[in-house]
Amino acid sequence: MRNFSSHFRKLLKPLALATVIAVSAISVTFGQDAPADSSATATPASTVAGDAAAGEALFKANCTSCHALNKRVLGPALAGVNQKYTNEWLKKWIKNSSALIASGDKQAVAVYEEYNKAVMTSFPQLSDGDIDNMLAYIQVEGDKKPEVAAGAVAGGAAAADTGISDFMLIGLVAVVLIAFLVILVLNKVIGTLERLLLKKGDSIILLEEEEAVEEKTDKYATVKKLAKNKKFVAFVVLALLITLSTFGFMDLWNTGIQTGYQPVQPIKFSHQLHAGANQIECQYCHSGAWKSKNATIPSLNVCMNCHKYVQATENYGGEISPEIQKIYTALDYNPETQKYGQNTRPIEWVRIHNLPDLAYFNHSQHVKVAGIECQKCHGEIQEMAEVYQYAPLTMKWCINCHKETEVNSKGNAYYDKVIAAHEQIKNGEKVTAAVLGGLECGKCHY
Template identity: 35%
Template sequence: MSRYRKIFNRVFAFLVLFALASSTNNIFAQNGEALFKANCSSCHKVDKDFTGPMLKGARDREPDKEWAYKWVNNVNTMVETDPYAKALKAKWVSQMQQFNLKKDEIKAILDYADAPPVTPPPPPGGATQTEDNSLLFGILTLVLALIAFILLQVNSNLRKLTDDKEGVLRGEPVPVYKNKTYLMVAILVLFCVAGYFFTNAAIGLGRMKNYQPKQPIFYSHQVHAGTNQISCLYCHGGAQDSKHANIPSVNVCMNCHKGINKYEGPDALVREDGTAVNGTEEIQKLYEYAGFNAATKTYNPDKNNDGVPDGAYPIQWTKIHNLPDHVYFNHSQHVKVGKQQCQTCHGNIQEMPEVYQFADLSMGWCINCHRESKVDFYNKDDSTGNKFYSIYEKFHNDLKPDTIRDKYNNIKEIKKPKMDSVTVEKIGGTECQKCHY
C-alpha cells in the first residue's frame, strides 16, 4: 500500500500543479475588455465615435486586415507615409498615441470591439441584474478542494484497515500540516500568487496614470483650449522656452477674466462624477485669489506696499504630472526642437473638462517614442528644419542620394540613400545618460 500511496500523492501533486498553471495562464491570458479599458477607452468608444473613431468594425473599414497591427505600433511613421493614416489624421485632427502592443493584444481588443459583451435586459420589476460567475467559480473550486481532501482521508483510512487486516504495523499517518506534499503545494501557490501581485505592484510603482485630483478652481481645458481655441503656449509659455512648462500665474488668468465675469459657454460644465459646476461661481473664486473687486472692476488697494493687492494669494493647484527626481525631462527640447505636440504626452487635453494623467510616462513609453520619432534635420537648400541637429551632419548626408560623376563631371550613377530616415534613437536618444543624471 505504501507504493500506491506514493503514486497517489504524486498524481495529486501533479493535478494541483496543473490546476495552478492553468489558473496562472488565465491570469495572464489576453483580455480584450481589460486591454481596451487600459489603452483605448480614453479616446475610443466601442460602438460610437468619440475623440477617435469607434473601434467596432475597424478592420472592415481599413485597407487590409493586417493594417491595424502595423498602425498601433508605428503611428509616427505611418501618419506620414500611409494614405489611410493621413486621412485619419486629417479627419480627426489629433494624432493617435503610439503604443507597443503585441499582435495578440491588438487582436483581443479588436475582437472585443466587434463582439462586446451584451448587457441582458433588466428583469420585470425594474431591478437590474448583472451576470458575474466569479462567485460560482470560487464555490466550485472550494467544493472540489474539499472533495479531494475527503478522498485523501478515505484513502488513508482504507490503507489503515488493510494494514490491520494483513497485520502490517505502520506508524501513525503524517498530519496534514506536516505532510511535505501539502506543504510544497501550499508554498508554490502562495509564492505564485504573491509573486504576481508583487510584480504588478513593482511595475506600477510611482506611476499615476489616470490620476485626476480635484483642483481648488474647476478649470476646463475643454472650454479654454477646445471651445475658445486658446493656445497651450499662452498659459504654459515655458514649455517652448525652458525645461518646465510652468503653471500660469493668476495675472495670466486675469488678462481675460477682468472682462469675462460669467460663464456663458454652449455646454454645461460637469465634473467627472457627473456633478454640475457653476462656471460663474468658479470665476468668482479666481477673483478672490487675485484680490479683484468684480463690482468696481479694480484690484484691492496695496496698503502694505508688498506689490500684491490686499487679500490676494496664490492658487494652490495640485500637480498632476510627476517624474522621478532621477529623470531629466526638458519641455523645450521636445516642443521646440523635437516639434512634439502637447497631445503626444498629455492626450487630447483640449477635450478634458478635468485634466488627468493620460500616459503612464514610464521609461518604456518614452523609449518607444524615441525609437519612432524622426529627427527634423536642417535643410540648407530651403532653410527648413532645425539647426539644433546640425552636429549630426553625417546622418543628414546619409539621407541624400549619392551622385557619382565621371572625370567630365557628368552623372555616372545615382545611388540610393543609405538611410530613409533617422530617429531620435540613432542620435543617442535611448542612451541612459540622456535622461538620467
Template identity: 40%
Template sequence: MTISKHIINRFFLIILTLFTLSWFNTLFAQDANDGKQLFISKCQSCHSGDMKTDMTGPPLFGIEGQWEDKGKLHEWIRNNQKLIASGYPKAVEVSKLKPTAMQTFPDLTDPQIDAILKYIDEKGSGKLDAAKGTPAAGGEKSGEDTSQHPLLYGVITLILALAALILIFVNKNLKKISDDTEGKKTPDGIPFLQNKMYLATTAILLFIIGGYFTTKAMINMNRQKNYEPRQPIFYSHKVHAGINQINCLYCHGNAWESKTAAIPSVNVCMNCHKTIQKYNGPELKDKQGNPIDGSAEIAKLYQYAGFDPQNPDAWDPNKAKPIDWVKIHNLPDHVYFNHSQHVRVGNVQCQTCHGEITQMDEVHQFAELSMGWCVNCHRQTKVNFNVDSTSGNQFYSIYEKFHNDIKSGKMDSVTVKDIGGLECQKCHY
C-alpha cells in the first residue's frame, strides 16, 4: 500500500470521528432542548420561565430537592389529584400553596419528566445562561458555547482535508524526484484540467453541494422564523402576559372559539388603559437596545382611541380607529389551521407554537410553521383518551378499537396521527 493511500485512509477516519463527535454533541443538545420545549408547552402557562418568580403556580427551581421520593414527584406531575386523594403528605402540603389546581399530564413519560426537571435545574441555577456566554450566578462567564461545536468540527474537517490534499501532492512529487534520481522512467501525469476522473469527481461534488444548498434555500422560501417587524405601538408581551400575568385569552379570546386568534380591538386595550395612563414598570428596550418610553407608547394608543386623558368621561369608543399592526405569523392560503381545535380541544399551550411569549417584548415568530414541523407535532402529541373522566374528550369514545387496544396492552397511548392527524385533507383545502 502506498503512502498516499495511507494518508487517504487516515483522512477519512478523521472525518468519520469528527462527524461522530458532532452527532453526539447535537444529540445531547437535543436532549436539553426537549426539556425546554416540554416546559414551554406544558408548564410555562402557569410557572415562570426563570424558575424563581411566583406566578399562577409556584417557582419550580429546587423542586427535586423538596421531594424525598422522586417517583412520587413523577406521580404528582402526571396526576396530582390522584396523589392528593391518596393522602400522600407532600402532595397535600403542595396543594395548599395555591388555590388553583394544577393541570394533569398523564401522557408524560419518565424520560420526558426527567428532561423537564433537568431544564428547570439548569435554567434556575444559571447553567444554561452561562453556557451561552452570559454571566452565571457567581458573576463569571463561561466562554464555551456548545452549540458552536458542529461548526468548529466543520472548519477543522476542511483544514484537515486541505492538509491531506497537500500531502498527497507532496508525496507524488517526492516519488517523482526519487524515481528520477534512481533513473527510473515514470510516465508524465495527466494535468488536472485534462484528467477526466478529476473533472467528473469535481463536477459531481459541486452538483451535490450546490443542489443541497439550492434545495435548502427553496424549502425555506416564505418561512419567516425569527421575523420581528417594527409595530406602530411598542406592545410588550413580557409586561402584559409575563409580569402582569394577563391571560392570553383576555386579548385573543377568539383562539378559544374560532379558527383565528384575532387581534384585540382598541377598546379592549382601553379597558385597562383608560385608568392606567402612565407606565411604571421595568425599563423597556427595543431589539437594538434603544430605551422605550412606555408612557409615550400609551399616548399613541390614546391617539388611535380618540381618548383625552384630561377628560376621560367625554370619550366615545365608537370613534376609535384600528391600530395598523404588522402581521407576524402567516400561513399559505391553502393551509387550514384552527386555533380552537388546538387550544380548546387539544389543550395545546400558546407557547408550543409561539415560544416564550411571556419573555418577549417585541414578538417574533418562534417556529418555522412548516408542514414538517406541524406533522412532527402530530406524530408526537398524545390525545386525552380518558373518556371515563370529566377531563377526557367524549368525542374519542367512538374509537372503540383504540380503547380495546389500550385495555389489552397493545397500545399505551394514542397520538394525533392515529386519529387522522396526518391526512392531507385535514389541513389542506
C-alpha cells in the first residue's frame, strides 16, 4: 500500500504540469484562431480596365519565364510598369517589340539598349483585351505591400489583435481551478492512507520484504541450475560460436560492397526531373560514356545551356531556385546583368560508383559497342530523385552479366572485324594481332 501511495504521489507533479501545459495550449489555439482584421489584407483597387483574375493566367503562361513582378530576372521587374508607360505603348511593345524598336521609338530603343540589346519575344496572338487583363493583374499584385505578401506566405501568422471573449476567459479559469482542486483532494487522500498504514505496525512491511526476498531467490534459481549443467553450457557455447562465425563471415564477404550507397551531394540534382520528366538523354550530360572510358561529370557550362534561362522562379515566389543559385555562385554569375565574374570554384561532387584500381572498365565498350542501356548497371536512373548505387559492381556480378548477355553482331562494325577474322582462320589465312585490333592505342595505354 505504501508503494502504491508513493508512486501515486510521484504522479501528481507531472499531472499538474500536464494540466498547465494543456491550458496553455488551449489559450494559444484560441489566440491563433482569432479572426484577422480584413482591412489589413485588403487589395487595392486596380486603376487599369481589365480582369485581374483572367490576367493572372495569361501572365503565368506567357511572362514568368523572363519576368517577375518585384524582381529583375531576364527582363525588368514589372511592378509599376502601368505608371511608367501608357497602355497603348505597352500593347505595341508586347505585340511586336522589334517593329517598335525599328520605328525609332525613344522608349523602345532605351529599353533595348538597357538590356544588352536582347529582343523581347513578340506576342501577336494576344488581343488588346488580353493585354488589359495582364496589366490589371500586374497593377493589383504590384501594389501589394511586401509585408502583406510575406504574411500570406507564412500562413497568416500576423493576425490582428482582436482579443478573447469573456466566456473563454471564464472557462479557462474554471478549468485551472478544477484541476488544482482535484490535485489537492488526491494529496489529502494519499496522506490519510499513509497514516492508516503506520497505525497497523511494521507487520505489513516485514511481510512485503519477505515476499521480495523469496521472489528474488526464485528468480535466479533456474539460471543457477542451468549453469551447473555441462551439456547445456556446451550447447550454448557452440551455438554462440556458430552464430558469431556466420555473421563474421557475412561481414567479411560483403566488405567493400556498397549497394544502396547514397551520399549527400552539394547540389540536389534530380535525375527524376531531368532524365524522367524532361526526358533529357543521359549522353547530353555524360557525353564521355559514348566515346571514352569514363562517363565524365558534366561541366557547369552544360548546366548553363538551360539554366541561364530556366530558373524555376514560379516555384519559389519569384525567387531563383536555391539549387540553381548554387550553380550561379560557383560560376560567379550574375543573373541580372548576365555576366560572369572571376571568383569561380568547382562543385565538389561526391563519387558514388567506385571500382578498385585493379579493375578496368570502359564505358564506350559497353554503351557504344554492346549497346547496353544505362539502366542495366545504374538501375532506373530516370526515377531517382537522388542517385544511389544500384548494382554491387562485384566481379561475380560482372561475370554473371557476361554469361547472360547475348552478343548482337548485326550492323556492328566491331563484331564485323571479329567475324571476318574467324572466316580468315577457317580459310587457313594468316591472322595477326593487328587484325584483331592489336594496333589500337587503348590496348596498352589507358
